[in-house]
Amino acid sequence: MTAYRTEIPPDAVAPTRHPDAPAPGFVLPTHYANCFGCGPGQPHGLHMRIVVGEGCDLTATFDVTEDHQGAPGLAHGGLLASALDEILGMLGHLTRMSCVTARLETDFRRPVPVGTRLYLTSRADAVAGRKLYASGQGHLDAPDGPVAVRARALFVQVGLEHFTENGRAAEIDAIGRDPSLITHIGDYTVNP
Numbered sequence: 001m002t003a004y005r006t007e008i009p010p011d012a013v014a015p016t017r018h019p020d021a022p023a024p025g026f027v028l029p030t031h032y033a034n035c036f037g038c039g040p041g042q043p044h045g046l047h048m049r050i051v052v053g054e055g056c057d058l059t060a061t062f063d064v065t066e067d068h069q070g071a072p073g074l075a076h077g078g079l080l081a082s083a084l085d086e087i088l089g090m091l092g093h094l095t096r097m098s099c100v101t102a103r104l105e106t107d108f109r110r111p112v113p114v115g116t117r118l119y120l121t122s123r124a125d126a127v128a129g130r131k132l133y134a135s136g137q138g139h140l141d142a143p144d145g146p147v148a149v150r151a152r153a154l155f156v157q158v159g160l161e162h163f164t165e166n167g168r169a170a171e172i173d174a175i176g177r178d179p180s181l182i183t184h185i186g187d188y189t190v191n192p
């Protein structure tokens with residue numbers, strides 16, 4: 001059997017939902033106004049609205065439009081992977097780990113026509129030190145519809161310097177001038 005690099009290592013533990021994690025049903029605010037996945041200020045973005053689940057899990061819907069085409073009338077696979085990356089990355093809200101994607105493995109199981117509403121889910125599967133293992137999927141047109149796309153991912157926890165030292169100065173400076181470009185939930189700042 002293939003040894004995937006997102007296979008959960010023996011020293012991993014079950015993820016713990018942080019006591020101060022947002023309540024079930026809470027709609028997560030965008031972590032950065034210009035994020036391609038969730039930012040309202042990003043005209044070309046996916047504008048995903050991600051909802052907190054009961055455990056270490058999230059749900060979202062994503063409407064596939066003609067702007068998302070790869071083949072005629074069908075969604076572009078990279079775009080579907082982006083939607084999954086977004087809902088997987090937001091799991092850090094529940095475990096209070098500010099993470100970036102280290103690896104994202106995507107299986108495309110069925111074509112996704114323009115006009116589809118994709119019902120996305122993600123869940124944290126395990127934590128090993130700074131590493132968060134997660135999986136997710138997208139169902140066609142209903143929460144229990146056929147699975148069109150699924151993914152497994154590894155996220156690695158990083159500090160704020162990951163963003164301040166690597167991000168382009170123009171955008172980092174813009175946040176300094178307008179801190180509302182990134183979101184604060186409770187007593188912590190969501191990574192940009």
Ligand SMILES: CCCCCCCCCCCCCCCC(=O)SCCNC(=O)CCNC(=O)[C@H](O)C(C)(C)COP(=O)(O)OP(=O)(O)OC[C@H]1O[C@@H](n2cnc3c(N)ncnc32)[C@H](O)[C@@H]1OP(=O)(O)O
Pocket residue numbers: 005006031037085086087088089090092093096097098099100101102103129130131154156158188189190191
């Ligand atoms: C406070 C609360 C906040 C709440 C939170 C909200 C979050 C708000 C969410 C935003 C949601 C955005 C959704 C989009 C998310 C992106 O799209 S993020 C952008 C895309 N990703 C990137 O740009 C990351 C680029 N890569 C890097 O910067 C670095 O490679 C990394 C990932 C930080 C790791 O580097 P590093 O810190 O030097 O660590 P490193 O020792 O290399 O790796 C750590 C461990 O991970 C393993 N590893 C690293 N890469 C891989 C890999 N590709 N495959 C397998 N294993 C790997 C290493 O083997 C190592 O394992 P151990 O030795 O510990 O067992």
